[in-house]
Amino acid sequence: MIETEVILEKDIFATLACPEQEGAFPSILLIAGSGPIDRNGNGPKGKYQTYLYQELAHFFTELGFITLRYDKRGTGKRSGSLINSGLSDLLHDAKAAVTFLQTQPNVSAVIVCGHSEGTILATDIAAEMTVDGCMLLSGGVDNLMEALYHQRQQAYRELFAMPGWKGWLNRKLKVDEKNEKKTEKIFQKIKQSSRDTIRIQGVRQPAKWFREHEAYNTRAALQKVTCPVFALHGDKDPLVESSVLEELAGLVQGESEYHIVKGMEHGLREQKEPKNILQMKKLMKTILERPLHKAGLQLMAAWLERYVTSGHKSV
Known part of the structure; x- marks a missing residue:
């Protein structure tokens, strides 16, 4: 795997990870969840060091995908203020990242992969831009206010x-x-x-941020999505309502599937403890020492193999 730092537009610092072999590969854009977390999934001043997006990027690249992950405004090397940013600003950055991937000569397809709040951004991109797949991790269907x-x-x-x-x-x-x-x-x-x-x-x-999220109709956007959609929740995740994933097939125009993984929490790691929103922060330190959930990774890998490496394209 070869990792290179790139700058999208003027100041969006990002990491591009590519397989070592030469040739064209499908790509995955990782779109982070809410809060001041950088391209790797880490909070400021050493807080909440999840490394979630770095781990996902490496996992996907080892499967044969180019991956791109970028710093949100006011995180990592990025200037600007996150608290002053709305959904429209976050979408601007995510769409700039999609455009970057689409212009790379070694990229054969683009999949958007959103986590948590990032599932809303991924949904909008899949509805408004031509992409080849949409992955919704620990979110999907609901908008922010509903969640x-x-x-x-x-x-x-x-x-x-x-x-x-x-x-x-x-x-x-x-x-x-x-x-x-x-x-x-x-x-x-x-x-x-x-x-x-x-x-x-x-x-x-x-x-x-609140106003623009409140006004955004995620279900209406999903009705415009024609590419394959994959959604993944954990049954130990107290931040999502998994029953709404049952609506997915009736909303999107293309193929879709969803899975609810036993023993997986919001950050896609293993959790043996009961689902509990009041104890999330207390549990976080222990959970962050655990690996990403094996079954969750296997489901992601199987979907990517079935819908992307087989040459499936959006219509």
Whole structure:
């Protein structure tokens, strides 16, 4: 494998990984999830060092694919401000990366692979650009606001299920109803603002990002997708509602498949502990020491072999 740093447009720093053999190869663009994480999947100042996208890139390149992963605004070597960026800005960068791959003489096909929030970007690219495949990892079908709603519902279920007086008190106080009213007020304030950021209780929030995500119709975009679509969730992932993947075949025009992997969490690693959104941060350090889930990798490899190396193209 040969890795080279490239610059897309003026300041999008990225890593291009190619097989060592000469010739043309299909490519995979990795689109990161939410938050200030760089091209490798790592947070700032040594926090949340997941290396998820680096590991995925190496896995795909070892399968015979060219891979491209890039720094989000304000991460890695990239300048700019992520908190001031909206969905439109993130899409601009991702589409620039697709265009870069499409102009490379050694690239025979382009697959977009989004993780978490990146599944929304990958969906839009597959709907608006000509690509040869779309991979949705730990996300898909729902837009951001719908995903956040499911996450809050998961948290309420866990709060109510707490043993003893804690669970009783949460049920008695109706914490779900109170928090939903509070959340609605916050989102209304964000939607009424025209600024890129807004302060909520003294904390800056990415208002433009929320507004643009709230307005984005992921299902409508999926109805325009003609290339093969692959979706992968883990049954230990508390951040997604996997039942929505059942809609996939009825939305996209091309072929699709989805899988829910037993014992896999949001970051595609093995998890033996119960699914729990309230304990995610506490579990993260332990989980990051584990490998990417073997069954998840096998499913990705099988789909890529079946739909891409066989010469399947979008229509």
